[in-house]
Every structure is written in C-alpha cells, then in structure tokens.
Amino acid sequence: MEITFSNVDFAYDKAAKPLLKKFSLKVKDGDLIGIKGPSGAGKTTLFRLLLGFEIPDSGTILFNDKPLEPFQLQLLRKETTWVPQDLDLGEGKLSEVFYFPFTFAANRSKSPDEMKVLSTFEALGLPKSVWQEEFTNLSTGQRQRVGLAIAYLMDKNIMLLDEPTSALDEASKEKIRNLLFDGKRIILSTSHDPWWLDRCSKIIELK
Amino acid sequence: MNFTWGQLSIAFVILIIPALILWKFKTGLLTKMGIAVVRMTIQLLFVGYYLEYLFRYDNTWLNLGWILVMVIVADFATIDRSELKRNRYLIFSIFIATFLGVLVIDVFFLKFVIQLPNIMTAQYAIPITGMVLGNCLQSNVIGINTFYYSIDQHQERYRFFIANGSTQEEALFPFFRNALKKSANPTLASMATIGLVSLPGMMTGQILSGSSPFIAIKYQIMIMLAIFSGTVLSVYLGIVISSKFVFNERNNFDKTIVKKD
Numbered sequence: 001m002e003i004t005f006s007n008v009d010f011a012y013d014k015a016a017k018p019l020l021k022k023f024s025l026k027v028k029d030g031d032l033i034g035i036k037g038p039s040g041a042g043k044t045t046l047f048r049l050l051l052g053f054e055i056p057d058s059g060t061i062l063f064n065d066k067p068l069e070p071f072q073l074q075l076l077r078k079e080t081t082w083v084p085q086d087l088d089l090g091e092g093k094l095s096e097v098f099y100f101p102f103t104f105a106a107n108r109s110k111s112p113d114e115m116k117v118l119s120t121f122e123a124l125g126l127p128k129s130v131w132q133e134e135f136t137n138l139s140t141g142q143r144q145r146v147g148l149a150i151a152y153l154m155d156k157n158i159m160l161l162d163e164p165t166s167a168l169d170e171a172s173k174e175k176i177r178n179l180l181f182d183g184k185r186i187i188l189s190t191s192h193d194p195w196w197l198d199r200c201s202k203i204i205e206l207k
Numbered sequence: 208m209n210f211t212w213g214q215l216s217i218a219f220v221i222l223i224i225p226a227l228i229l230w231k232f233k234t235g236l237l238t239k240m241g242i243a244v245v246r247m248t249i250q251l252l253f254v255g256y257y258l259e260y261l262f263r264y265d266n267t268w269l270n271l272g273w274i275l276v277m278v279i280v281a282d283f284a285t286i287d288r289s290e291l292k293r294n295r296y297l298i299f300s301i302f303i304a305t306f307l308g309v310l311v312i313d314v315f316f317l318k319f320v321i322q323l324p325n326i327m328t329a330q331y332a333i334p335i336t337g338m339v340l341g342n343c344l345q346s347n348v349i350g351i352n353t354f355y356y357s358i359d360q361h362q363e364r365y366r367f368f369i370a371n372g373s374t375q376e377e378a379l380f381p382f383f384r385n386a387l388k389k390s391a392n393p394t395l396a397s398m399a400t401i402g403l404v405s406l407p408g409m410m411t412g413q414i415l416s417g418s419s420p421f422i423a424i425k426y427q428i429m430i431m432l433a434i435f436s437g438t439v440l441s442v443y444l445g446i447v448i449s450s451k452f453v454f455n456e457r458n459n460f461d462k463t464i465v466k467k468d
Contacts, residue, residue: 051370052457070456082370088363090381100381106372154371 001064001079001157001186003027003050008059010042010049018057019045025204029157032187034200041206043190047082047160050188078106081156083147085163086140094135094146101150112153120149123179125172141167152179161189165196219244258333267327274336278306281344285445288344289352290466297464300449301351305343308441312339312433320429338409338430339437342394350390350442351449358382359465375450375458383446390442394435401431 005025011018019042027033035043048054049061052073061068063076089097095114102111112120118128124145130138138146144167151159159180165173177199181187191197222244229236261273282302286293313336317326326332358365358379368378401407409430413423453461 051366053366053459055457073457077369078372080370080372082367084363084367086363088361088367090361090364101368101371101373104368104371104373104377150371156372160370 001029002062003158003186003188004060004062004065005046005049006060006062008049008056008061010045010054010056012045012054014057020049020056020206022059027186027188029186030183030201032181032199032201033189034197034203035188035190035206036192036197036203037206043206044162046206047162047188047190050160051077051080051082076158079156080158080160081151081154082160083144083151083162083164085144085166087143087147089135089143089146091136092134093131094133094138095131097135098146098150101154107154110154116153117149120152120179121145123175124149125169125175139167145172148176148180157185159185159187159189161187163191163193164189165191165193170195258329261333262329265329267325270327270329270332273333274309275306277336277340278302278309281305281340285344285347285351288348289355291351291355292464292466294464296452297449300452301347301445303448304441304443304445305340305347307444308343308437309336309339311440312437316429316433334409335430335433339433342434342438343441346390346394346438346442347445349393350386351445353389354382354386354446354450355453355464357385358460359462362460365460369458375454378458379450386446387439387442391435391439394438398431398435401427 003026005023008020008023009018010020010023023046025033035046037043045054049056050068052068052070063072066072068076089100091097098117099111101107118131121128121130126142126145126149130142130146135143135146144164148161148164151161161180164176164180168176173193173195177196189196189200191200197203222240226237226240229240257273261269279302282298282305283293285301285305286297291297313326313332316335317323317328317331321331323331361382365378365382369375407427410420410423410427413426414420453464455461
C-alpha cells in the first residue's frame with residue numbers, strides 16, 4: 001500500500017492564509033510516521049484530508065497511485081482505522097457499543113470474542129470494570145485506549161493515530177507500540193511525545 | 208343532532224375564562240389566543256365549505272387533487288417545524304415519503320379492509336387521509352429533526368465509523384434507530400392508553416353525530432393501526448430518501464441542512 005500527498009494546499013477559511021502549503025509526503029508499507037508541530041499547525045487536518053472529510057484546495061492525494069476520487073476513497077477507508085483523541089462510540093455500556101464497528105461488512109471477520117477484548121484491555125492498562133460502564137462516563141484517556149484496542153483488534157493495513165501516547169504511562173506506551181507496530185502496516189501518527197517520536201521511522205514537522 | 212350557527216356563536220363566550228386567567232398573569236398570550244381562535248375558525252369554515260362541495264361532486268380526480276394539496280401542505284409544514292433548511296431535495300424527499308405513506312395506508316384500509324368499490328370516495332378517503340397525514344406530519348418532524356440534528360451534533364462519531372471501514376448505511380444505523388425510536392414512541396404510548404385516559408376525537412365525533420359506539424370503535428381501531436403503520440413507513444422513507452441528498456459521494460454530511468440560530 002502506498003499513500004502520496006503531492007503539493008497539497010489546504011485552508012479551512014479560504015480567505016485566510018493556507019494551513020498547508022505545498023505539502024508533500026510519500027508513505028509505504030512498514031512506515032511509522034510521526035507528525036509533530038504546534039497545535040493548529042494542521043496535523044489532524046492531514047488525517048481529515050486523507051480520509052476524505054476535507055478536500056485539498058490544490059494538489060493531489062494518491063492511494064496506491066490513484067487519486068482519492070470517491071471510489072478509491074471507499075477502498076482506502078476499508079483499509080484504515082482511525083483513533084481520534086476524543087473517541088465517541090455513542091451512548092450505552094462499553095460492552096454494548098464496543099462491537100458496533102465490528103458489525104460493518106469490512107470488519108466482520110475480525111470481530112473478537114470477549115476474552116480477547118478483555119486481554120487487549122489488560123495489555124493497554126484498562127481495568128476490566130470499564131467493560132460494564134457507560135461509555136460516556138469513561139475518561140478521555142480511557143476512551144482513547146478503547147480506540148487503540150479497536151485499532152489493534154481490527155488489524156488494518158493503515159492506522160491513523162491522533163496523539164496515541166498522550167494519556168499513557170511509559171509501560172503502556174511500550175505495550176501499544178509492540179501491539180500495533182508489526183513492521184508491515186502503515187502507521188501515521190500525530191504526536192508531541194519525544195518518546196513516541198524517537199521510535200518513528202520518519203518525522204514530519206508542520207509549522 | 209345539528210345545531211345552528213347562532214348556537215355555535217354562544218360557544219365562543221367560554222373564551223372569557225381562559226382570557227381572564229391569561230390576562231391576570233400577564234402571560235402576553237391574549238393576542239396570540241385571538242389570532243389562534245380566528246385562524247382555527249376561518250380554516251375550519253373553509254374546510255367545511257370545501258368538503259361540502261367535495262362530497263357533493265365526489266369526483267375521484269377532485270378528491271385525489273385535494274389529497275395532493277394536503278400532502279404538499281404537510282410537506283412544507285414538516286420541513287419548517289423540523290427546523291431544517293427548506294431546499295428542493297428535502298421538499299422532494301418528504302413529499303414522496305408522506306405521499307407514499309398515505310397511499311399505502313389508504314389503499315390497504317379502504318380497498319382491503321372496508322372494501323370500498325372506489326377507494327377515492329370522499330366520505331372515506333378524505334378523513335382517513337387527513338388523520339394519517341396529521342400524524343405523519345408530527346412523526347416526520349420528530350424523525351428527521353432527531354436524525355439530522357444528532358448527526359450534526361455527533362459528526363465525529365459518524366466519521367469514526369466511516370474512517371473505520373463502514374458504508375454510509377452502516378455508519379447511519381445508530382442515528383436511524385434513534386430517530387425511529389423517538390418518532391414511534393408517542394404513537395405507541397397513545398395506542399397503549401387510548402380509551403382509558405381520553406376518548407379519541409374521531410370516535411367522539413362519530414358518536415356525537417349518531418353512530419353506535421361499536422361502529423365508532425371499529426373505525427377507531429382501524430385508524431390507530433393506519434396511523435401507526437403510516438407514520439413508521441413515512442419516517443423510514445423520509446430519512447432514506449433525504450439522506451441520499453444530504454450526504455455527498457464522499458459520504459460527507461451537508462451541514463447546511465441544519466439551521467443554526
């Protein structure tokens with residue numbers, strides 16, 4: 001798999017000066033990319049552009065050498081998992097809302113049994129008790145770990161992680177890296193965390 | 208028993224009671240009350256005269272035309288009350304949803320239940336359509352308002368699903384379920400308590416004009432089934448059809464559908 005940003009310009013407010021100017025990046029299987037930069041520099045925007053939630057003002061984004069037109073975009077989205085910083089799975093107990101993403105046709109074959117979910121939670125330092133809690137009552141950090149657990153269990157070829165280590169202690173960080181980084185998939189991550197950035201194969205700085 | 212227009216005018220005297228109460232507490236509702244009463248009277252006078260002619264001619268096409276007018280009015284009222292932007296796609300979607308909802312119900316109940324030789328007989332087609340339509344309007348308002356406003360409010364949730372490989376239908380499923388639940392609940396609640404808490408207006412009207420209570424409840428049971436089935440069908444269709452226009456080919460939500468103050 002290959003993702004290419006080529007001379008991408010983008011601004012939310014078309015009158016203001018662009019957030020991204022002539023941004024280019026080529027990513028292939030096995031890359032662990034760290035995107036750093038101050039908040040508001042457009043780190044998360046890169047994910048939104050790649051996922052097709054926003055469209056570049058100029059320049060192109062390619063997935064496997066084809067432009068991200070609607071059909072190609074659908075193919076890409078079937079290969080991706082995205083862990084936002086503030087995960088929202090909806091109202092209900094975690095045990096009820098957790099499986100919803102696994103009911104999608106693209107993910108059904110990956111649907112884990114409860115044992116596997118709980119052992120993944122343990123590896124990420126999530127207590128077993130969260131399973132029966134209202135999802136909306138979990139802390140932001142706990143919700144993000146739930147997102148990381150989903151990403152791990154979905155086992156996709158492309159992972160987009162928003163500040164994956166911001167809510168974790170060092171031991172959990174190590175576990176996440178070991179769980180997610182298999183040397184084959186593409187991982188794009190935004191991060192402020194020197195520990196995480198040190199372990200990325202490439203660092204992109206946005207200003 | 209019929210009564211005269213003169214007698215009816217006595218009925219308006221009762222308004223002194225609510226008017227005094229509303230005035231005493233400075234609710235500022237007196238003008239509003241005046242307008243509402245005048246509108247109600249004029250609109251019903253108009254409908255009365257109109258229906259009188261409609262019933263006299265009892266022409267299939269004329270009746271169908273009147274039903275279309277009712278559907279169009281309901282269509283616009285649905286969109287305005289749901290606080291969504293009145294664009295042509297939404298007008299089209301809600302029109303189809305309301306019209307189909309009413310049509311299926313009319314054909315089923317008038318053709319197969321009451322077994323009329325001509326289902327477009329004014330005496331049956333107009334009141335039953337009106338009852339179903341009024342309820343479709345209320346349910347559709349709740350349904351599409353809940354659907355689009357909760358997507359607007361929880362866009363990141365929708366995007367999370369899309370970004371994790373869902374199709375648009377899959378990602379919309381929880382929003383759809385929620386909208387259906389909210390819109391079906393009031394009708395279900397009124398079905399469950401009907402006859403115990405209040406006598407339904409239609410049945411009361413039939414009894415007042417001389418029908419036996421047994422005939423009246425048969426019609427009332429039929430109309431409740433018609434209302435419930437018609438509203439669920441039309442909420443479903445309204446969301447299915449309108450969502451084809453509100454999301455683009457990249458599955459992105461067109462926020463402009465939601466009116467923000």
